[in-house]
Amino acid sequence: MQYGLLVMGAPYSSPAPHSALRFSHAVLARGHQIEGVFFYHDGVHNASSLMAPPQDELNLREAWAELNQQHGVQLDVCIAAALRRGLMSESEAQRHGKQASNVASPFELTGLGQLLELQHRTDRLITFA
Amino acid sequence: MATPDALLVIIRHAPHSSNWLREGLDAALVAAAFGQPVHLLFMGQGIMALLKEQGSGAPGQKATLPTIDMLEMYDIDKLWVAEGALEGMHLSADSLVEGVTPIADQEIPGLLQQHAKIFNF
Numbered sequence: 444m445q446y447g448l449l450v451m452g453a454p455y456s457s458p459a460p461h462s463a464l465r466f467s468h469a470v471l472a473r474g475h476q477i478e479g480v481f482f483y484h485d486g487v488h489n490a491s492s493l494m495a496p497p498q499d500e501l502n503l504r505e506a507w508a509e510l511n512q513q514h515g516v517q518l519d520v521c522i523a524a525a526l527r528r529g530l531m532s533e534s535e536a537q538r539h540g541k542q543a544s545n546v547a548s549p550f551e552l553t554g555l556g557q558l559l560e561l562q563h564r565t566d567r568l569i570t571f572a
Numbered sequence: 573m574a575t576p577d578a579l580l581v582i583i584r585h586a587p588h589s590s591n592w593l594r595e596g597l598d599a600a601l602v603a604a605a606f607g608q609p610v611h612l613l614f615m616g617q618g619i620m621a622l623l624k625e626q627g628s629g630a631p632g633q634k635a636t637l638p639t640i641d642m643l644e645m646y647d648i649d650k651l652w653v654a655e656g657a658l659e660g661m662h663l664s665a666d667s668l669v670e671g672v673t674p675i676a677d678q679e680i681p682g683l684l685q686q687h688a689k690i691f692n693f
Contacts, residue, residue: 449691484595484693524595555602559579562689570692 444475447565449558451484451572454503455496460489463571464506471514478565479517480507481558482550484572487525490518490550493543511549519561522552578609580687583618587636588629593621596693597639604646611650612643613683614672618693619657622668640669654680 448467452459467477482489494504510516525531525546526539532552536544546552562568581600585592604610614622621636628635643651653668656677665674675683684690 483599484591523598555599556606558599559603559606559608562579568689572692 444470444567445478445565446470446475447478447561447568448480449561449568449570449572450480450482450486450489451570453485453488454494457485457572459571460486460503460507461501463569464503464510466569466571467510467514467516477510477514477516479519479557479561480510481561482518482520483524483555483558485528486571487520487528487530490520490525491530491545492547493545508549518550519553519557520546520550521555521558523555525552577689578611578687579603580611580613580684580690582613582615582690582692583621584614584616585693586617586620587626588633589617592693593618593636594634594639596691597636597643599691599693600643600648601639601646604643604648610646610648611652611687612648613652613654613675613680614657615654615680616657619653619661619663619668622651622653622672623663624667624669637669644671652683 448463450460450463454460471477489503489507491504494502496502507518511518530546531544532546533544581596583593583596587593600610600612621640626637651672652675653672654677655674
């Protein structure tokens with residue numbers, strides 16, 4: 444089965460991203476596919492490359508990047524939700540006159556249309572909020 | 573009752589205490605702009621989004637009522653509101669904006685079953 448994930452919880456303040464990751468690995472282990480993950484609401488913070496948890500804690504941003512590298516899972520971040528929370532790519536940082544950026548590949552800033560498209564493309568879209 | 577392939581967006585958060593309502597409505601509007609039929613169900617604290625004559629919220633927060641008033645322009649005309657939540661908050665249907673349909677709590681599982689696609693905010 445083709446799965447899509449919608450993640451709306453922030454890392455370390457909500458169990459949602461961790462649950463979503465565990466869910467991803469569980470369904471992949473059972474031979475299903477994860478088409479993509481869409482980060483919306485406070486879930487956009489998962490994409491921050493400035494995330495620096497203590498070394499004995501899982502780095503959620505790295506865990507998502509690994510999911511992308513090992514299984515080709517697309518990682519889309521809602522651009523409107525991201526910008527108002529201070530998450531932006533290098534090109535957005537330039538556009539908004541900011542001195543730093545914190546969203547980089549494999550995360551991609553994109554519109555809500557991608558979420559609807561993910562829902563169309565998959566058999567199940569599971570929300571983690 | 574439901575159009576096949578319609579998206580049901582459930583709103584469960586009140587205005588201003590968080591961004592859930594605004595971002596839920598954004599998702600509904602984008603889906604409608606993409607030509608998908610969209611239905612809305614307001615439950616729990618979410619019914620407060622429908623209260624008439626509300627202003628803007630906590631300092632710096634925009635009002636969401638103008639967005640609610642705009643839904644019809646996007647062909648979003650099915651707005652259900654859970655009756656249990658209305659009673660629970662001692663609100664009458666008259667205190668809500670025009671065009672909302674109260675739905676009995678026991679009918680909500682049926683409504684969910686009619687929609688294959690649901691977003692929950």
